[in-house]
Amino acid sequence: MPRSDTTHARPPWLFKEYSPVGVDLGSPAAVAVYDRNQGTDPDADDALLDRLGVAQDTLLIDLACGTGSLVVQAARRGAHAHGVDISEQMLAFAQARAERADVTAYWHRAGFLDYAHAARPADVVTTRSALHQLPDFWKQQALLNAAATLRPGGTFYLRDAIVSFPPAEAAEQVQRWIDTAGRPAGEGFTKADFEMHVREEFSTYAWIVEGMLDRAGLDTVSRTLPSATHAEFLCRRR
Template structure:
């Protein structure tokens, strides 16, 4: 039985991604890009037989591209509509993916350990204490030498600049609320993200990742509010 103190990960906070319409809009707005997915899969050495788990797989572009390469792909998400979208995307592409209705804190990989775990734009759904728990769980099913890739909205600016940096992100990246639908998220999406979700400083994330048993091999912060880590299981 799940203890009563476990974080309620099946009720995500912040921007509403529940419902088929919200999911289709999300897929459109986030700008699904198979080239970007394949560039990442190349970097992570994903090929035939690679056992890959994508946590919070969303609408499934990465898992479908990985499956096209013959990887043994597991997509995990708490959103049933997200999984339904991914299932359709995989069927349209004619590839097999294993999909799991579970989350960072509940997913259990059965069978051999994973070679690669990826999670993009999702770890911020958990507060720090639970991010650490999630990373420890991941470390439990990646083999030594295996890889963890994290991309997220994270903060690498000097903390004293938080107000201007957050506002700059919203001004530069948020498209006007109520405008025509298009690629990218609205100002209101970014405002809700910062207000209600749990994006944090890159140096906190790095500490959590290291303490879970991974070594950060690459870190990149293309914007002061977005970054990635490539990490190897010790």
Template sequence: MLARDWYYNQRRKIGLDSAVASIYDRHDDSDLRARALLTMLGVKPGWRIADIGCGNGVLVCEAALMGAEVDAIDISPAMLALAQISARDRKVAIRTQSAGLLSFAYQPESYDLIVSEFALHHLPDFWKAVAMSRIFAALKPGANFYLRDIVFVRTPDGAERDVEEWAEFSITNHDFNRDSVVTHMRDEYSTFGWVVERMLCDAGFVLTSVDYHAPLHGTYLLRKPKHGEQG
């Protein structure tokens, strides 16, 4: 993509070094959870899969072990380094790409599955829609997009209650501290779940399922319609 002076700069908010990135590698069952997700998504040998915002690379490594061709995509060099270590430890081949939702390189209609977890909220709403359109273009007709992100389910009249609840949930379940929650609320771009749903549908996706299963967390399974199919 040609550089333009008005295009959103994802790299200005990388903010991750190796010490910070290491918090994403604390869960001993992460490989089991990744494999369960990939099994649920019907991954088959020979599929081409991208994980955008791949973090430490557990999911892409599990996909590679299942016989998929995988692209590990992340804006953070520290995260890509962790992904490469994971691949080496598991003796699998992955491709890495230093890019984000707005800049990852792709051939149109080339992916059987794209996954993105907790990356979309780094973008303002206009650029979220741009990212969704790029993902839609990259997927094969009939292929799926699996999205997890931090979203608001309720209206702002419950903001104080919701944020404190989310902080406690994150501390208890994900080893994050309260400062990380504060930073997210102040400096990042989560939006309402219904806005995310509308954006996804306007991009052309069919919403297969949605689950608002934890404080301020949303999970979406989307499908790109086949040619000639009504969305």
């Protein structure tokens, strides 16, 4: 499907979400490397879609969809699958993935803050490994915008680098994360990538995110902390 710009008006004070911090994904080559490093796994995407109850005719929106794997797997099972991302290069890669799979998906060049959903309200909204691109004030606005695209009772799924260690342990916990997660160059995200994530991006505490979800009208049904540096929230829109 053609890509569309589906955005709200952008007041001059709006956060500059089209200039994200962190790893540079501004070229087709960088996007291909990202897709490899991220370890795109259609089986894992399918397992998540099963958990979220995504089936024929479900309307799913994946915010900050990146290279589009989750959207394409949703489209394969007959969902109305929408991918939203600020990056032309990511969307081009995602669209090519959908074309190779011979499925219809809808791609929108838009951000967390200015995406304006024009189709019927969504049944499921997902976002993975991306909310940390926004400082906390703007995360709250992003969650409000995500909730506004969902029907009451609809499902919101968030997974990201969100920390749950005691704040007083931050220095040692961050160093342990970087030391264990960093891979040699060419084999995945490197220590330098993780150092940059901590230094320049906006990962925050799980207890802050919980408060934001609640204030966005999203009731947390389950919260999983696979590690002290990652969290997953499954929510229902009130």
